[in-house]
Amino acid sequence: MPDSVANPEQAPSGRPYLIVLGNEKGGSGKSTTAMHIVVSLLREGRRVGTIDLDARQKSLTRYIENRRAHVTAKKLDLPMPVELVVAKSALRSVDDAEADEKARFEAAYMDLMDKVDVIVIDCPGSDTFLSRLAHTAADTLVTPVNDSFVDLDLLARVNPNTYKVEGPSLYAEMVWKARQRRAMADGSSIDWVVLRNRVGMLHAKNKERVERVLNELSKRIGIRHVSGLGERVIYRELFLRGLTLMDLKEAGGIDGKGMSMSHVAARQEVRSLMDALNLPFRQNTKVS
Ligand SMILES: Nc1ncnc2c1ncn2[C@@H]1O[C@H](COP(=O)(O)OP(=O)(O)O)[C@@H](O)[C@H]1O
Ligand SMILES: [Mg+2]
Numbered sequence: 001m002p003d004s005v006a007n008p009e010q011a012p013s014g015r016p017y018l019i020v021l022g023n024e025k026g027g028s029g030k031s032t033t034a035m036h037i038v039v040s041l042l043r044e045g046r047r048v049g050t051i052d053l054d055a056r057q058k059s060l061t062r063y064i065e066n067r068r069a070h071v072t073a074k075k076l077d078l079p080m081p082v083e084l085v086v087a088k089s090a091l092r093s094v095d096d097a098e099a100d101e102k103a104r105f106e107a108a109y110m111d112l113m114d115k116v117d118v119i120v121i122d123c124p125g126s127d128t129f130l131s132r133l134a135h136t137a138a139d140t141l142v143t144p145v146n147d148s149f150v151d152l153d154l155l156a157r158v159n160p161n162t163y164k165v166e167g168p169s170l171y172a173e174m175v176w177k178a179r180q181r182r183a184m185a186d187g188s189s190i191d192w193v194v195l196r197n198r199v200g201m202l203h204a205k206n207k208e209r210v211e212r213v214l215n216e217l218s219k220r221i222g223i224r225h226v227s228g229l230g231e232r233v234i235y236r237e238l239f240l241r242g243l244t245l246m247d248l249k250e251a252g253g254i255d256g257k258g259m260s261m262s263h264v265a266a267r268q269e270v271r272s273l274m275d276a277l278n279l280p281f282r283q284n285t286k287v288s
Contacts (some may be wrong), residue, residue, distance in 0.1 A: 020138035026125030029144040029197035031059035034122045039244040042079035049112035054124035055087035067242025084108045135178040144197040195228035226276035
């Protein structure tokens, strides 16, 4: 991990706050949630940088590029982040590749350090060296999971009959190690928030069981679980224009139609999610 990130002795005071979106599963909502966090923070007047570690899909970067194109085409004045991508190394030896990736990750961080207040890092849905670097450097780690046991399986092994947690899974162990490395590097902790994304698709009974397992996991592996975004078409629809619900008023609604009740409800979901993240630098922020 970059010592300059985790070691306050080396980092100048007032370094950017790091929010990392991670889990080892694709399609759980990391990039979508990342974009909503980025735009919410921009709208509060903060300077935001992004590092996209999923250089294959580049969903977050594409989202931001779409935003830039839309803003230019429609002559809008919407706040923009500074976006960077750090791709996997092409070097063949594992040691060389890791050294190369570490150097480029640190360079991206250094590049953003003086320019932004917050850095949002979007990880790929697989275990990579870059993703581990990001996890260790995180101040807040956000793990979106869909409300199902398939997704929870990445956090813990659950007994199929009793629904008791039998032990942590690979990803939880990876985060555990990242927390240990972080504690050794600068004595600080990583706030791990598991966010239930696309809530509402499933049967109430299932929801209740998922909730029970998450409650148990809170104590066992040190997560905070909060409800995130509901299952809504609007979260997919705005991607091509690079907009989020937080922009709709200023962007004149969707196709000039203004905001529907469901959009207003969705925007409230995003605001609640931001509050639930409990970001220390935003404690006194009055969400408008
Ligand atoms: N709350 C939601 N409601 C509806 N669709 C969603 C929601 N969150 C994510 N999606 C859709 O699910 C797919 C995967 O989301 P994405 O953010 O790309 O996940 P990840 O980055 O974890 O792979 C995308 O098509 C996205 O538009
Ligand atoms: Mg993604």
